[in-house]
Each structure stands twice: as structure tokens, then as C-alpha cells.
Amino acid sequence: MKNNILDQIFLCFLLPFFGVAQPPEPPVLPPFKEPSPPNFHKEYNGIQPFPEKEAEFPGGIKALMSYLNNNLVIPLSVLEDDLQGKVWVKFVIEKDGSISKVEILRGLSKDCDREVIGLIKTMPKWKPGYSSTYYNEHTTITENLRDTVPVRSSFTLPIAFKNSNYPILPQGYDTLKNYLTSNLIYPKRALKEKIEGKVYVKLLFAETGEVKDVVLLKGMENCPECDKEAIRLMKSVPKEIMTANDEKYSPKPFFFNTYIDFKPE
Template identity: 25%
Template sequence: MKMIKLISKTCYKLYVVLFCCILNTGVLNASNRLDVDTTVYVVADEGPKFKGDMTQWIGENVQYPQVAWDNGIMGKVIVAFIVEKDGKVSNVQVVRGVHESLDAEALRVFNKMPAWKPAKINGENVRYRFTCPLMFNIERAVAEPYSYDEFIAMLEREGKIPLENIQEETDPVIIQMYVAQKQQFLKGGESAFKLVLDRMSPSYNVRVPANFIREYKLDKEQQKKLKVVYKWKRLEQEKLIKRMGKKDLIKRFAELSPLFAHLNILEEVKIRECMNPEQHLLYFNDLMKEKMIAHEPDGNEPCSCKCFYRLNVSLHGIGGIQNRIMREVKYPMIAQEHNIQGKVVVGFLINTDGRVSDVHVVQSVDPSLDAESVRVIRQLPPFIPVICPIHKRKVAVYYTAPINFKLQ
């Protein structure tokens, strides 16, 4: 009988221990002190603390999913996790999601998070449940454009360098980049490129565009000065074209690209002299809207040369992007039925791998026309990446493309 009672008591103690474990309240020792507390707290004497700048760490480790970036998907993902007694992060889960790609990236980032300083109750480390929002936001035009003061400083500095002091490009990587870009758009090869060069000849009638006169309110004297500038540039271009010779035109153009680019800078110097300060500031602002560079260096050194005036990269031309866009665009039936017309301007980023992303409407006309414009730009094939000729690295280029919808 005593043996039966002893077994019963033993079983009872074992039952109590198991019950405590199941409830996650710990195991009691002989002095009734809790040895292992697996309780998860949401309130503590001292909350857990990230070691360092949490915002900076997340910014350095999060990667915007390409599918979300390409489709403009943004939002706030709410993540919950436990900071263990040793500070390690565990049990990461999405409490409120946005899109499967953003949710997966949030889980990936928080699962690789370094150890925190653990929460404390009565001086003892405890497990603590923490909730944190992670905002995914696509920033438009990530480039840092020139300020007007920087632009003027560049013109005054570069404008002092004569064109004859500029050396030809000798780097084979840069030359190949230019050749590839031209061949990508010139369906007719050398013969098509010759047509482009012919249009740079001074034999064409040089005049100041009417819309340029209207937009910047140029008087007769300013128009006369500007016409002289345009004619001067045509003559200088003709000298460079003759210097190219008649063979391997695209390659020779690539080799002379630093001279063509510097000629553009010298032209900007002269254009400034034809305008008053208010007109030139307006002109500068319009210039910045058309072309920006988002620097994505391959190395650790930032690409801060403000070099896009030297890139001399044009996506427009014979067989170029504009022709490709017009071939693909389909006038929405609903817009035709309601006689909706206009010019939609779409902005987009050409990344360092040549792919198009961050497609967005800069100037809207109608939802149907806007949607069609975005669709066409998103399906553009990859471009040849642009390379900074100064730092010898790829850079992302931000462009805007106008798409005209006009009923016949």
C-alpha cells in the first residue's frame, strides 16, 4: 500500500512538471524558484534595444523586389518577432502584408537581423515580442541634379577649356559602349548614321525654333545672337565630322565623343550669354527635367562627378526609342470614342543592367491614355548600359518620353 502511494506521489510530481512545461511557465526547483521562463512579454521594465541605428541597418540591407519596383507596388509591411533572452531575433512573421514580394523581403531582412540588447524584468533577461513597420516606397528620379549655382560654376570652369585641348577617347570599354548604343537604334548601320551626321551639317537652314522663342520670350536681338550660336556649333560639328573620315563612322564618333560632348558644354556657355538671368534660370529648370543621372557605382567610391553633360548619350534618333514607342502604342478605344487627345509624358529609369524600371506618368492626360503609355514603356527591351567616362563605371539614367495621342 505504501509502495502504491509512493508511486502515486511520484506520478503526481511528474504530472505537475509536465503541466508546467506545457504551459510554458517554467520548471520549479526545490526552493520554488523559476529556472526556465519561456514566457513572452509585451511589457517589461526595460524594453529591447537595437544595437546601433536600426533605420540605417534596414536601409543598408533591404532590397526592393524587382517585380514590385517594376509595377510600382508600395506600402507598409508590419512584422512581428521575438527578441530572445540572448538578444537574438526569432519567430519572425508578417502581421500585415502588402504584396507577396514585399512580405518575403521583410521576412528575409528581419531574419538576418543582428542580436539586440534583450528586455529585462527585475534585472533578468526575458523574451519580448516586438512589432515593427517596414515601409517600401519608390522614390522618383533618384538622381541628384545640378543646382543652378553648380551648373553656372561648371559652365564657367569648363567653358575656359578650348575644344582643341580635349583628347579623343582611348578606353576600349567606353568606345564599345558608344558603338553598341548607336547600333542598338540605327537599323541602317553606317548608312543610317551618315544621315544623322548630314543633319549636323551647316548646309541646313539654321534658325531658332519658334517654341523656344515663345517659351523664353526672346526679343529680336536675343534671337539674332542665338542664331549665331547655332551656326557656330554647326560649323564646329562639321570640322569634327570631317576629322572622323569616311570609314568606321560609328567607332570614330565614339572615339571623338569627348569632343562632341565638350562642344555641347561650350554651346551652353554661349546660350547663357544670349539670355537674361530670369530666362536662363527657366531654361535650366527645363533642361534638368529632361535628363538626370542616378549614380549606381560598381565600387565603394560614389560617382559624384555630375558627369551627364559628358555622357553625350541620346536615346532618340533614327530607329530610336521614339519610333519604337510609336510602333507599339495602341490608341485606347474608349479614348477614341470620347475624342480624348493629348501628350502623355512618361518618366522611367534605365538601370545599370540596361533594364527599364520605375515607369511613372509625369504629365497626365486621361487614365486610359496614361495606362497605355506606361504599358508601352514597361515592355521596352533592355538598353545598352551607360558608362561614366570619368569614373569608368555604369550609371543609371533617368529619362522622360513624350507620347502623343492624336486623332486623325
């Protein structure tokens, strides 16, 4: 009996140390909120290789070919060397239709490559490509978007330089170049300030092969006197030098784009 009393007393001392543990209260979690989808139109800037709707030049492919034919400038160095071939150029059409990242994939000459780059950079805005998926360039996974959005895309073009498209001059292009070099009157202000650059002109040939007009394509903003001199100079070329004598141009008129290079000595 005495031992039972002692045992009970001993248990009373132990219970406070070995009581039953209570489970901790669960943490309070914030209410679940579904994440909103990312705005790919603003956030995704990769180039889409296969947009569902391809980017398009205003007016379509025929309008693009017309733009290239009407605005391609032929350097005199190409005519002198009777150079022909293609320049392959690649560029990016941005989401707003503007042109960026122009690069030559396969060139023909420094002069040709330079003129092609300028031609592409000055194109009007395209209609951008559209897609409801986008290509993740880091994981090569295609993910779905909620809406069709404009995307960046690339385009590759061959620009042809064919001697069959150039007017054939009776005394050759060496004679024309020598005449232009010898008769160029450098504007005094441009010479004093050492202004240099190129004035781009379009030569309009009549059915007879004679030049009937010279039109300014692109002048020098810092030298309007140079623009006037370039037009005066081209109009002053004698008929025996500038008259095209190839039957393929008759009986329809044609044009030819080139430039006058202003470089102070």
C-alpha cells in the first residue's frame, strides 16, 4: 500500500515533463489567385521562324518587285566592270512593320552590297507577321498564346544586278565616268567645309535613247548645292556619250538609277 502511494506521487512529478504533445497550428495561407498570362506582345522579342501569317510588303509581292526595280541604284563601278550577279540580303520585320538587322548573306561587290543595304533600309513599313504561337528560342518549345499577335520575323531576298538591264552606251561607261569627273564643279561651300557624300539620281531615257530628264532620288541634306550640281552635270552629258544604242530599249522609254560621288581632294 505504501509502495502504491509512492508510485502515484512519482507519476505526479513526471506528468508535467512527459505530457501529450499538441500538434502545431497550420500556417495561414493567402487565398489562391490564378496568375495572369504573360503579355507576349510586349514581353516576347524573339524572331518567329514560322508565323501563321507571313509578313507582307504593302501591295504584295508584285509591289515589292516594282519597288526594288524602281529604286535599285547601279554604281558606275559595276557598269565599268560589267559586273553581274545577285546579292542575298536578310532582314527582320519588326512587330510594327519597320525594318531592322539588315545583313548581307552573300555579296557581289562592296558598292553593290552598300546599295542593297540602303535599298532595304529605306523600304516602307511592311505588314508584320501574326501568330497565335511563339517559338521559344532557348528551349525550342512552341507555346500557345491566348490571342493572335504581331511577331518579329525574318525575310531573305535576292537582288539581281544584270548587265542586260543596263543601257549600253556607245563609248562605254569609262568615257561617261571620265566626263563626270572632269566636269564636276564642286560647290565652294562644300569644298571649304570638306563636305562629302552621294547624290542619287534617276535618268529618264526617251524612246530614241536620249536622256530626256534627270530626277533627284536622294540628295545631301547638308549640301543642297551638291544636289543642284549633280542634276546640272548629268543633264550636260553630250548625246554622243549618253545615248543608249541597244535595240532592246526601243520603242519604249526606260530609266536608270545611279549617283554622283562628291569627294573633296
